[in-house]
Amino acid sequence: MPRGLPASYIKKAKRELGKGASWHDIFKRAWELYKGSKVYKAVSGNPGKKKGSRKKSTKRSVFSLARKKKRRYSRSLTIPLAPIAGLAAGMSTAIVDGALKGQWDLFFNELSRNYTGWNPYTKKWEPGYLKKGLLPLVIGLLVHKFVGGPPLNFNRTLARHKIPFIRI
Numbered sequence: 001m002p003r004g005l006p007a008s009y010i011k012k013a014k015r016e017l018g019k020g021a022s023w024h025d026i027f028k029r030a031w032e033l034y035k036g037s038k039v040y041k042a043v044s045g046n047p048g049k050k051k052g053s054r055k056k057s058t059k060r061s062v063f064s065l066a067r068k069k070k071r072r073y074s075r076s077l078t079i080p081l082a083p084i085a086g087l088a089a090g091m092s093t094a095i096v097d098g099a100l101k102g103q104w105d106l107f108f109n110e111l112s113r114n115y116t117g118w119n120p121y122t123k124k125w126e127p128g129y130l131k132k133g134l135l136p137l138v139i140g141l142l143v144h145k146f147v148g149g150p151p152l153n154f155n156r157t158l159a160r161h162k163i164p165f166i167r168i
Contacts, residue, residue, distance in 0.1 A: 009034045078167040086140020090114045090133025102108070144168060 005027070011151035013030035014021070092114065109120045114133030119126050148168040149156035155167045 005034055006029055006039070009037075049058040077165065079165050080144050080148070080167050082143040082168050083137070084140070085129035086137040086143075087142075092132060 009030040012033055013026045017026055017029055086095055086138065090111075092110065095110040095114070098104070098110060111133075113119050113126075113129045115130075115137070117125050117127050117130045117134070119129065142166075146152065158167060
């Protein structure tokens with residue numbers, strides 16, 4: 001990958017040529033110094049190897065550029081406890097009983113009443129039922145956001161300590 005001329009070589013060329021030198025001469029000398037250095041040879045590839053040569057190169061680069069360490073991240077299955085607890089709070093015994101007995105009309109009526117506030121039996125909107133289903137769900141989501149997220153980062157702590165599956 002081509003790089004520009006490092007500033008240190010320009011300074012070195014200025015010192016060598018003195019005050020009266022033109023910018024053209026300074027940059028020309030700086031490039032000469034840079035191309036003769038180990039840095040240029042390390043960046044530009046293997047200078048000892050030539051096309052058509054069968055001899056193995058014995059030159060080794062002493063200097064290598066520092067590279068940024070790559071982070072390895074593996075995504076794993078986690079269960080967010082706070083939103084699931086909020087969701088489970090809305091599932092009253094009538095909803096669970098309706099599902100277990102196969103009474104799907106009872107199941108969907110109770111579910112819609114707890115999470116939307118609409119009562120299908122009376123055909124009215126009753127906000128008191130939202131306390132059973134929607135409010136715990138919203139509280140669970142907010143706990144998940146603020147306790148597990150950036151202000152406290154409890155989920156990151158759990159992941160760092162290699163605790164499987166559980167997240168807040």
